[in-house]
C-alpha cells in the first residue's frame with residue numbers, strides 16, 4: 001500500500017527546497033496531484049492529508065470519478081481534449097491546461113457561456129516542437145493568445161508544457177526556461193484580460209527543476225500515487 005500522505009509531504013518538502021535554491025516563495029507553487037487511473041478512494045485519502053488540488057487527463061474517467069469522490073476537491077483538466085467532449089467538463093473543473101487551438105477554445109467559451117461562468121485556461125505549448133505531441137507550435141502562439149483573449153468567458157492565466165522526455169531532468173531545464181521567457185514575451189504584449197501568472201510545468205521526474213525555473217503549478221502523479229497501469 002502506498003503511503004499517499006507521506007509521499008505528498010515529501011514532495012512538498014522538495015518543492016520547498018527547490019524554492020529556497022531559486023529564491024522563490026513556496027506559496028507561489030501549487031501542487032496538482034495527478035490522479036488519472038487512480039480510484040476515488042485514493043483521492044479522498046489524499047484530500048484527508050491536506051491535498052486539495054487534483055488533475056485528470058481523460059474525460060470519460062473524470063466524469064465517472066468526479067461524482068464518486070466525496071471530498072470538495074478542486075479539479076484541473078490536463079489532458080488532450082476533443083471539442084465534442086468539452087461539455088462534460090462544463091462547470092466541473094476550475095482550470096483547463098490543454099488549450100492548444102482556436103476551435104477548442106471556441107467550444108470551451110461556448111460551453112461556459114451557457115452557465116454564465118468564467119473558465120480559467122492555460123495555453124499548451126509544444127515547447128520541443130515534437131511532431132506527435134499536442135500543444136501550440138511556437139510560431140502560432142501569439143495568434144492563439146490574441147484570438148482566445150477575445151472569446152467571452154475565457155480567462156487566459158498562463159502557459160503549460162509537456163517537454164520532450166529525458167531521463168536526466170537537467171536536460172529539460174532549457175525547455176522550462178524557454179517557457180518562462182515565452183510567458184514574459186506574451187506579458188509584454190499587454191493584452192487586456194491576458195495574465196501570464198501561471199506556468200504549469202514539471203512532473204514526477206523533473207518538478208524540482210521546473211520549480212527552479214519558475215513553475216507555479218507542478219503536476220505530479222506517479223510520485224504520489226505510484227505507477228500507473230498504462231491505458232490503451
Ligand SMILES: *Cc1c(COP(=O)(O)O)cnc(C)c1O
Pocket residue numbers: 034036057078079162203204205219220221222223
Ligand atoms: C500524467 C500526467 C502528469 C503526471 O505525470 P507523472 O510522471 O506521473 O508525475 C502530468 N501532466 C500531464 C499532462 C499528465 O497527463
